[in-house]
Amino acid sequence: MSTKNLVKIFEKSLPRCPSSPANKKTAEEIAEILIKSGLKPFKTNPSLISDLNSNTTDLVLSNPNLPINSCTLFFNFLRTNLSLTPQKPNLQTHLSFIRRLHKAGNFEEIKQVLKFIVSDENIRCPVEEILSLFDFEFDNSYFLYKLSDLLFRVCVDNKRFEEANLVFDYMKKMGFNIDERSCILYLVALKKSDKGDSFFEFFRRMVNSGVEIGAYSMTIVTDGLCRRGEVEKGRELMNEMASKGVKANVVTYNTILNAYVKRKDFGVVSEVLMLMEREEVEYNAATYTVLIEHFGNIGKHDEVEKLFDEIGERKVEMDVHLYTSMIHWHCRRGSIKKAVSLFDELTEKGLVPNARVYGALIDGLCKTGQMEAAQLLLKDMQSQKIVVNQVIINTLLHGYCRKGMMDDALRLVAVMEKKGFKPDVFTYNIMASGMSRLKRYEEAKRWLFMMVENQLTPNAINFTTLIDIHCKEGNIVEAKRLFRQLQGKGESPNTVTYNALINGYSKKGEMKDAYKLRDEMEAKGRIPDVYTYTSLVHGECSFGNIDEAMKLFNEMRQKGLVPNAVTYTAIIAGLSKKGRSDEAFRLYNEMISLGHVPDQRVYSSLVGSLHTT
């Protein structure tokens, strides 16, 4: 294309930058200086520069005698010395430079220049304009394809999603084979940017535009849907794509599996596993990670053991994720020794432990009350230069609180605050419930109030803790008020929240209200659990209604709920108080046979039962 035609186009498309004719002499002089100075910084006299316009610049950049490095030098000079030149480098200048770069085969640099065009405030112009100029400037269709692909990627890199769409349309119109890999970059960027389901819409466009789709991009979209809670839509997509010949791979299946596991949709998990078997998709480390969590959640510990064996037999390559889930599972089961040995194994294998593995193990030690060991591990972690984060701190705090070591907990909070840590909703809750457990109710409430003062929004768990504190103090009115406040926020109280309040009413003997709440929770789909029944049993027993208590006791067992030590203690006390010694002893034996450990209260009740007629 001749310069004359280009000028016409520029006049039409860029009315804001009127073109003056090229000054051939100036262009030649500049080229000469550039050639002479080689790679040394470009130096020129002000009169030459003041004579520059975009057409003259264009002449310089398209001068075949000028080496590409000198072009680059000159171009960068223009870009970085805006105050010296009368006219800023415009679109024409950029495209001229791109043409030179193309001849030199330097696509990296072309991408950089496109980035300037797209994102530089001095040059920015609508992408339609850029594309229409592409057509005029470049007649090599492969290069045009490469250029638009690069432009597409540049738009994506700079989060110019609308513009990326326009480039996509352009490529489609031009009949280019759009590269799936470029689309993947767009999908990932859209998914990260939290722009609703735009990634899904774009995927549809990919499919409709004949982009060759593979499992990779399908998985990204499936995962995006799952994270938005639309797991079914994700599965439908898998099926739809399968009918188009795009097979899901192990990553796709892991994505779906994980979504169902997190949603505790246990039935579907086995369905997906069967599908994997039928499709002969082999499990990898990520699959095992998800499955250990799944079978751990539903208490199928023998299944977890089986998975461990399988991992060993199949020589699955273990990674830190898998170790973490195994360590976590052992900790949950209380086999801290096994957890520690897995941790050692991990480091021996040369894998690098991170904050999460440390977190899992520290939690395990805290839960078994081994605070010194937990502290040691924290020091170890620090010596490995692993950043101690909020989760680890909260884990340790919880450990101290569980043991009633409030001074240690307070000290740790103080130390961490000095280091710039901000307590979060977890921290405040841990501290409040720690205080509450020691009946230090004023301090407990203060922690939760401090949380609000520090601009954090209390969640349902924080509310539950506060409700429980008020119930324990006997202030059921305030507890009830908070309960309604929580409902008013649109957050529905869960089983634990209901239980806290039911326990409060039961302790006061206000059984009518307690039962009313029990009915309300059932109506709302919150299933009463052992805690609900234990509170009610305890309430009835305390106020002498042993028959009601026995009715509840039998009802809960009919529902498949297993009474715990507290339930037995309450009912044995209730029976004893009424002198129903035989029944009390029968339940005592039952309690023992179930492995519960009776405490002093059980024995004094039983002894008392013998003195009551």
Next chain:
DNA sequence: GTAGGGTTAG
């Protein structure tokens, strides 16, 4: 340039 892991309430 796709997936998986650690912390709070009775």
